[in-house]
Amino acid sequence: MVDYLSNALWTEDEVKFRKELQAFCNKEIAPTADEIDKGPFPRELLRKIGKAGYMGVHHDKSVGGTERGLSYEIIVAEEISAINGGLDMARMSSTTLYGMPLAKFGTDEQKKKYLTPVVSGDTIGCIGITEPDVGSDTAGMKTQAVKDGDDWILNGEKRFITNGSTADYMCAFAITDPSVKSKVGMSAFIVDTKSDGFSVVQDHDLMGMKSARVSWLKLDNVRVPSDMVLGDIGQGFRILMDELDSERTAIAGEAIGYARTPYEIAVKYSTERHQFGRPIKAFEGVSFKIADMAMKLEAGRALTLTAARMYDKGQKITKEAAIAKLYTTEVALEITNDALQILGGAGYTTDYPVERFVRDARLMTIGGGTVEILRFLIQREVFKEFFPR
Template identity: 35%
Template sequence: MTVEVTNEMDQMKIMIRNFAENEVEPYAQQIEEEDAIPPHLIDKAKELGLFGMSIPEEYGGIGLNTVEKAIVLEQLGRTHNGYVSLISAHTGIGSTGLVKLASESLKKKYLPDMAAGKKIAAFALSEPGAGSDATNLATVAEKKGAQWIVNGSKHFITNGPVADVFTVFAVTDKQKGAKGGITAFLIEKDFPGLIVGKKDKKMGLRGSYTSQLIFEDCLVPDSNVIGEVGMGYVSALKILGEGRVGLAARAVGSCQKLIELSAAYAKERVQFGKPIAANQAIQWMLADMATETAAARALTMEAARKIDEGKKVIKEASMAKLFASEVFNKVADKAVQIHGGMGYMADYPVERFYRDARITKIYEGTNEIQRLIIARNVLDEN
């Protein structure tokens, strides 16, 4: 695997890492306690162009390719996962559909404000009866004249309470179902008939909000169809594929930070007259953490490289998401163990990472679904 990175990208990597370490992390505990991200940190992300990572320069973004975006997200993964989730849900699955599939008029209308962070984006696929089984959507859209009327609900929508625009999937032909009967729409929060539910209470990802979306005869202009009518399920798979690579990159960044925190603590913590780092049990945990993180990074960057080369990466994206999320959970568990009782205390960042790691095996496709996707591709290839 060869991933070439420009000097400019190297400088950006250092800048984002310094930003995560020196400007975001000092507010991590405040975010945990208040379940809110300080506005100045969102403003700083806008200044750095982070909301426009995925958006081409012609629409006001910085137009990073997938490898470059993975590098940035890895650095952001070193700090508060709730903060990173707000940004990555916008730049990943929230923006990808518009960038890759939308009409030129839709791009010109929405992407500049999204790139500037003036409009926050969200991706609305999951429903109470259609989580892992995305083909079982109950939300429907009926064409009437120059508008579509959308009815149904979505749940667990990241950025739901704060988003201005939503990529929403609805059934437009029940007979065809996933094979030509699901369509993607760009729906604004102020469109008549859209109701945003209350914020969900979650185990982790404080400061990153999810909610239900309810559509009651929601009126959507025909011009706000993303891509082709009936091709929404195919579009969702493409969008999720790239999103899974971004999620994997964030997980790798969190793993790397946990390794550094654990190694530093192990050298400082003295038991039985010597640092616990001198104990083979601790050394082996660190060895496993470092080895598995390096493997997750390689898998993630390989998938990102193939996306940039225009190759089909459904299997590789699922492998990256599956492996990196499971490594994140294992690394977080070992980090808590190395820290002992201190690792269980909310004052220490490893406790936060431990809680935040758990959702990575669930969202953007559960790891059980990733295994099904990988297995089916392996069987088709052999």
């Protein structure tokens, strides 16, 4: 197959990096991609990914990263998701969703203790935003943290937390001043999941992403020392918003991965499967689907890289990250669905992994900001551009 991924969008180093990563994924992940989907993936696999350097491409060298930036993280997200979506969801939750708030707002001491072992894959992180009564409206958060001497006592519940029951640390958001708006009354904490009062209510039984663990957690008088406060007290909402920009760009990279493998399988299948005396690719009902799939993948990759490049230059990417995530996650549903259609009955069986990618892709118009919320954010940014205050 022609290497259609190495086009002008990418630097020579990014192309080389992708090829090395593909070789690693083919050796270490692909052979057990279906097996690990019975879940949970073996912890050792995350350690291997960390040791190979693929947890830390966007982290500083001081914490064991390679300081290459988000444009490399989206390559990692795409390549691992192209093999197993749940595994990358777990990897990314640890190193990006948990890791980026620490990288940007943590003290040197906090980074050394709580980020370095995540970058090496030795420990696992998670991010705790969502609650039973709080999803899209993060400002309505109910989990509270109350000062007790030098410590903070956290009470509340966090739901749908990727890595929740397997993580060593959680970056948890809680209200520290209920008398003011959450924008200034929310704070972020690094919580040791071995703390007294931290418990797992249940692991959710998911439609897809079967190799990951996604959990409902309870914090019952969990004591957090003040040196585990992330950033300043009252800075939580800012940390959360900042995190979401890198998260959404990285998720867009994943969405390209979920869509790419079914697309490649469908292209090959359309040349092998014959009906009415011809390969089915001879029928426009099939080949035009393939044209649309290729177009959506290229467009999605360009949008995602735009957001990542801007982030790496230190620019604000709220609109670009939302556009990339919205577009790629919606087209991932269309591409995976069309791929299954091209395979006909075979696509509906587990003989091909396409059905797994359909189930995995279904999550991403929901997690990390639903498409409805992203449309709201994009139009808000557009009006700000036209009518600045």
